[in-house]
Amino acid sequence: MKPPPFLYARPESLDGVLRLLAENGGDARVLAGGQSLVPLLNFRLARPEILVDIAMVDELSHLTIEDGGLRIGASVTQRAVETSAEVARLCPLLSKALPLVGHLQNRARGTVVGSIAHADPSAELPAVALVLGATMTVRSASGDRSIPAEDFFLGPFTTALEPDEILVEVRFPGKPSARTAVKEIAPRSGDFAIAGVAGRLTTAADGAVQDVALALFGVGAVPQRLPEVERLAAGENVTPELLDEVARITRATARSGSEDVHADPAYRARVAGELVRRVVEEMAA
Amino acid sequence: MKPVPDPAGSVAVSMEVNGRTVERTVNSRRLLADLLRDELRLTGTHLGCEHGVCGACTVLVDGQPVRSCLMLAVQADGCEVTTVEGITPKDGLSPMQQAFKDHHGLQCGFCTPGFLMTLAGVEPEDHPDEESVRELLAGNLCRCTGYEGIVDAVMAAWDRSR
Numbered sequence: 001m002k003p004p005p006f007l008y009a010r011p012e013s014l015d016g017v018l019r020l021l022a023e024n025g026g027d028a029r030v031l032a033g034g035q036s037l038v039p040l041l042n043f044r045l046a047r048p049e050i051l052v053d054i055a056m057v058d059e060l061s062h063l064t065i066e067d068g069g070l071r072i073g074a075s076v077t078q079r080a081v082e083t084s085a086e087v088a089r090l091c092p093l094l095s096k097a098l099p100l101v102g103h104l105q106n107r108a109r110g111t112v113v114g115s116i117a118h119a120d121p122s123a124e125l126p127a128v129a130l131v132l133g134a135t136m137t138v139r140s141a142s143g144d145r146s147i148p149a150e151d152f153f154l155g156p157f158t159t160a161l162e163p164d165e166i167l168v169e170v171r172f173p174g175k176p177s178a179r180t181a182v183k184e185i186a187p188r189s190g191d192f193a194i195a196g197v198a199g200r201l202t203t204a205a206d207g208a209v210q211d212v213a214l215a216l217f218g219v220g221a222v223p224q225r226l227p228e229v230e231r232l233a234a235g236e237n238v239t240p241e242l243l244d245e246v247a248r249i250t251r252a253t254a255r256s257g258s259e260d261v262h263a264d265p266a267y268r269a270r271v272a273g274e275l276v277r278r279v280v281e282e283m284a285a
Numbered sequence: 286m287k288p289v290p291d292p293a294g295s296v297a298v299s300m301e302v303n304g305r306t307v308e309r310t311v312n313s314r315r316l317l318a319d320l321l322r323d324e325l326r327l328t329g330t331h332l333g334c335e336h337g338v339c340g341a342c343t344v345l346v347d348g349q350p351v352r353s354c355l356m357l358a359v360q361a362d363g364c365e366v367t368t369v370e371g372i373t374p375k376d377g378l379s380p381m382q383q384a385f386k387d388h389h390g391l392q393c394g395f396c397t398p399g400f401l402m403t404l405a406g407v408e409p410e411d412h413p414d415e416e417s418v419r420e421l422l423a424g425n426l427c428r429c430t431g432y433e434g435i436v437d438a439v440m441a442a443w444d445r446s447r
């Protein structure tokens with residue numbers, strides 16, 4: 001349970017990081033907080049030849065507000081985002097989800113951007129990025145590109161990132177007026193979620209649902225939006241009958257595939273339906 | 286432009302451990318927990334699961350509780366590290382340690398340094414009631430006590446009744 005041998009570099013500029021990634025391609029891995037990567041190293045599930053530590057890169061340490069949204073750099077810890085009053089105001093869903101990410105000791109080191117780049121199917125932050133319509137800023141030695149959250153997550157632990165690219169920041173549009181909620185079921189507080197859902201919702205003046213976005217995590221291979229449920233709820237008042245229908249359609253449309261010692265896909269779909277019911281109910285209340 | 290370092294298999298590091306400056310050349314794959322235990326002989330930091338679940342290896346890095354099995358020693362370069370040895374008085378026990386003893390907050394003691402370091406890195410007012418104390422302690426596993434004695438100890442040390 002110790003990491004395999006690797007070479008380590010800690011460049012002090014983003015250009016240095018990009019050059020090492022360009023020269024070494026798939027043999028190099030970016031190290032941010034290490035809360036996902038170091039367990040993989042300890043289990044020897046990952047055997048990179050080179051770790052490129054981004055801790056000393058000033059250009060990746062920003063947590064700033066721009067155009068009413070958040071820009072979170074790749075080395076910003078989850079704890080820093082969790083305890084930010086500005087984040088709580090602009091992106092309350094992010095503030096609500098972070099206490100569910102691992103334990104306090106993990107969040108002190110782990111990064112928001114690292115968790116998104118890692119793309120664990122049971123992770124909260126990829127689903128939050130999907131619900132809030134976040135944009136990924138990706139860079140390599142040959143240039144920049146932006147990837148919307150809905151195109152970023154391709155499979156378990158698999159994203160649209162190329163081996164020579166780094167996710168330099170994630171941009172979250174500010175949605176201070178939206179109602180938000182996140183719920184999950186896990187064997188122990190801080191453990192990987194068996195199933196969870198993140199949501200945001202706005203209401204019209206008469207109290208009816210105007211716009212709602214919902215994303216499941218822990219249920220299938222990637223975080224999943226629920227367009228059928230979202231369309232059903234739009235324009236409706238949240239009644240017990242609507243909530244029953246919301247839960248039913250979630251169960252029917254969840255791409256539930258994850259299976260482990262805790263739960264099979266059918267159970268995950270059932271739990272997902274119940275959690276979506278509760279999240280919509282809480283947001284509409 | 287700053288020079289890009291060549292990736293290396295060993296790295297010179299300098300850190301403060303329990304107030305003492307430590308300078309070592311460490312293998313890049315060396316975990317902080319192993320540096321503390323095997324090279325500095327600070328064996329109060331215990332390694333249980335070695336993948337971040339059990340919390341026995343919790344230490345403070347720059348004042349924050351972290352898992353020393355999920356941190357490379359090179360990542361602690363330039364940091365202040367505090368282990369359970371660093372919070373233990375020369376004579377006797379700290380108030381939290383004494384409370385663990387008084388309230389049966391430990392039996393075999395393997396997990397205890399991790400609990401103590403988690404508690405040493407937080408402000409009591411951020412965990413105002415029993416539920417929030419239990420939430421705080423969720424990142425540390427104890428297989429002996431059933432947690433009741435541990436929660437009792439924390440509530441007593443933080444001057445609260447249950």
